[in-house]
Amino acid sequence: MDQIRLKTLDYSLFYGEFRALNRINLEIPSNRITAFIGPSGCGKSTLLRSFNRMNELIPGVRTEGSVQLDGGDIFREDVVSLRKRVGMVFQKPNPFPKSIFDNVAYGPRIHGVRNRSRLAEIAEESLSRAALWDEVKDQLHKSAMALSGGQQQRLCIARAIAVKPEVILMDEPASALDPVATVKIEELMNSLKKNYTIVIVTHNMQQAARVSDFTAFLLTDENRAGNVIEFGPTDRIFTSPTDRRTEDYITGRFG
Amino acid sequence: MKKKRVEGVMKTVLLISALSSVTIVLLIGFFTVKESLPAFRSIGCWSMLSGKVWRPGQESYGIMAMIAGSGLVTLGAAVIGVPLALGCAVFLAEVAPGWVAGLVRPSVELLAGIPSVVYGLFGMVVLVPAIRGIPVPGNTGFGLLSASIVLAVMILPTIAGVAETALRSVPRSYYNGSLALGATRWETVRRVTIPAARSGILSAVVLGLGRALGETIAMIMVIGNSVVMPEPLTDNPLSVFLSRARTLTGNIAVEISYATGLHESALFATGTVLFILIMVVNFSARTLLKAGAGGEVSR
Numbered sequence: 371m372d373q374i375r376l377k378t379l380d381y382s383l384f385y386g387e388f389r390a391l392n393r394i395n396l397e398i399p400s401n402r403i404t405a406f407i408g409p410s411g412c413g414k415s416t417l418l419r420s421f422n423r424m425n426e427l428i429p430g431v432r433t434e435g436s437v438q439l440d441g442g443d444i445f446r447e448d449v450v451s452l453r454k455r456v457g458m459v460f461q462k463p464n465p466f467p468k469s470i471f472d473n474v475a476y477g478p479r480i481h482g483v484r485n486r487s488r489l490a491e492i493a494e495e496s497l498s499r500a501a502l503w504d505e506v507k508d509q510l511h512k513s514a515m516a517l518s519g520g521q522q523q524r525l526c527i528a529r530a531i532a533v534k535p536e537v538i539l540m541d542e543p544a545s546a547l548d549p550v551a552t553v554k555i556e557e558l559m560n561s562l563k564k565n566y567t568i569v570i571v572t573h574n575m576q577q578a579a580r581v582s583d584f585t586a587f588l589l590t591d592e593n594r595a596g597n598v599i600e601f602g603p604t605d606r607i608f609t610s611p612t613d614r615r616t617e618d619y620i621t622g623r624f625g
Numbered sequence: 626m627k628k629k630r631v632e633g634v635m636k637t638v639l640l641i642s643a644l645s646s647v648t649i650v651l652l653i654g655f656f657t658v659k660e661s662l663p664a665f666r667s668i669g670c671w672s673m674l675s676g677k678v679w680r681p682g683q684e685s686y687g688i689m690a691m692i693a694g695s696g697l698v699t700l701g702a703a704v705i706g707v708p709l710a711l712g713c714a715v716f717l718a719e720v721a722p723g724w725v726a727g728l729v730r731p732s733v734e735l736l737a738g739i740p741s742v743v744y745g746l747f748g749m750v751v752l753v754p755a756i757r758g759i760p761v762p763g764n765t766g767f768g769l770l771s772a773s774i775v776l777a778v779m780i781l782p783t784i785a786g787v788a789e790t791a792l793r794s795v796p797r798s799y800y801n802g803s804l805a806l807g808a809t810r811w812e813t814v815r816r817v818t819i820p821a822a823r824s825g826i827l828s829a830v831v832l833g834l835g836r837a838l839g840e841t842i843a844m845i846m847v848i849g850n851s852v853v854m855p856e857p858l859t860d861n862p863l864s865v866f867l868s869r870a871r872t873l874t875g876n877i878a879v880e881i882s883y884a885t886g887l888h889e890s891a892l893f894a895t896g897t898v899l900f901i902l903i904m905v906v907n908f909s910a911r912t913l914l915k916a917g918a919g920g921e922v923s924r
Binding site: 422424427450451452453454457458460462464465466467468476477479480481526529530533 | 796798799801802803804805806807808809812816817820821
């Protein structure tokens with residue numbers, strides 16, 4: 371059995387009075403890729419953003435139950451140190467309007483690394499892990515905005531890696547990219563899981579089937595609250611789902 | 626057929642309105658320069674610019690003192706007003722909750738609506754007596770410091786408004802990206818939002834400086850208007866700000882009503898210098914903007 375990295379216990383999230391996530395119980399294994407799938411509005415992105423507490427930026431958000439990282443309650447942890455441990459890659463590539471180097475060095479600098487040669491090491495290592503080093507090593511001081519969309523997204527992955535997180539959350543990381551760039555991102559995820567726990571939200575079921583080891587299927591109930599319908603190894607979810615609704619969704623009967 | 630004609634007419638109307646503003650600028654520029662030519666010709670361009678003595682009775686027309694006055698008061702206003710305005714802009718764009726911003730923003734905007742003569746009055750009645758309290762021999766309260774403070778408040782709404790817009794136009798995704806890396810809100814504003822809004826902030830400052838250079842009536846009321854080179858009143862060079870001075874704008878406004886002949890032409894020459902100064906400010910701002918855009922690719 372895999373080691374558990376992230377765990378939710380009867381976790382619910384409310385926007386004011388509205389319950390957006392309903393009693394979620396999940397155990398996300400370490401060094402695996404876990405995919406959240408489900409139709410639009412089922413709460414999969416909200417659930418993903420719970421792990422680094424990005425939902426707290428929205429006024430009126432309230433939670434019940436607990437979310438644990440390595441057994442510790444994330445709501446008791448300082449949010450800055452939590453986000454250092456749980457990195458995030460967004461749907462649309464969002465490099466800062468700075469040089470490639472400054473993008474990657476941003477996180478380490480925030481967390482107190484000042485030494486230039488140390489920063490250069492971190493940049494090379496992170497960019498290499500994000501499979502971008504060979505393409506940009508001669509233009510580290512060029513603006514990140516000049517890169518292609520796929521390169522920008524890999525830069526954002528490198529930027530997240532540079533602060534040495536344990537978990538990387540990816541919110542539809544390839545949905546704004548062309549097929550070639552998408553394949554690169556998927557290959558990259560595969561090579562990253564050796565060192566990181568990856569949680570990905572995706573609309574694309576083929577993508578979930580291709581890259582993930584575990585899959586959680588989410589669906590809204592009659593009150594429009596998101597529930598986890600089924601969770602398990604991706605092979606099993608896609609070949610012999612136990613819940614009728616999961617089967618309907620993955621065979622394309624709705625959603 | 627009819628549509629096509631309307632299209633053509635509209636195009637012409639729009640072209641005329643666009644051209645009219647260009648024409649007006651050119652006309653004013655041409656007129657000012659033309660009227661100042663006699664002065665430049667008979668006094669000499671250089672001796673006029675570098676001359677420190679302005680005594681129309683003795684046909685002495687040096688405007689260096691006024692250039693220094695305008696320059697120093699603008700510098701003073703920038704030193705006081707720019708940090709204040711940028712702080713205000715960052716507060717409104719990034720820190721204040723909606724309802725607080727809803728109270729603060731209109732009052733900042735209201736500052737822009739106060740007539741400049743009222744600023745002058747405020748300066749005369751409140752600031753000048755207060756500054757007169759600084760125990761330095763020769764300090765009358767009227768002078769560069771009073772004028773700088775008045776001017777700082779006057780340019781505050783311009784700079785704060787444009788800078789706030791620039792800060793607000795920075796995509797939210799940068800902000801979220803930075804927070805997700807474990808940065809605090811303040812680190813994010815300082816290291817991501819402000820640098821990303823740099824060019825807009827810079828143009829805000831320059832707009833403010835342009836306004837400062839052109840301000841007239843409030844300056845006349847508090848700066849003292851004596852036509853001498855501003856000089857420190859004590860050993861401390863900063864006491865230059867307690868010295869009385871006159872701005873380029875004030876020079877024109879105070880004397881034009883009775884000036885004739887060469888004197889009148891010299892006042893137009895003052896206007897030409899002012900014109901050029903403001904153009905230089907705008908031009909250097911644009912160069913800075915370009916450098917700033919290149920600076921995004923930092924070393």
